[in-house]
Amino acid sequence: MALTLDDATLDRIDEIVPPGTSLYSPDGAWRPPSLTDTAQRRRPLADRAAG
Template sequence: MRLRKLAAELGRPLTHLALAFVRAHPAVTSAIIGPRTHEQLADLLAGADLVLEDDVLDRIDEIVPPGTDLNPLDADYLPPSLTDPALRRRR
């Protein structure tokens, strides 16, 4: 995988690259992590200091262009809460 290769070039695991990529987006105010084990938590926390330079972000965009839908099952799916306004209200 090209993203895994890029992470290796940076000397970091892919989990660190993924977390740093999410945090680099200007609209993201926090990244929610969901570790299931202490080892996963330790790994994610170890990557919290990674800040990606613009050239690395550009390389990621070349590998996976913005707006790419990686899961074909998600294509054209609109959750009911987007199609039925009543589902967006508390009762």
């Protein structure tokens, strides 16, 4: 099934995100909390193996 957007819709999209704008940020502007919050990456000390 094909989707065709009319000119008004495409113009509105261009108003929201101007042509040529890159939404990709290689510097990592947003990172999930599971990567940035140490508490979410590690088990509690009492639950860790004493290896």
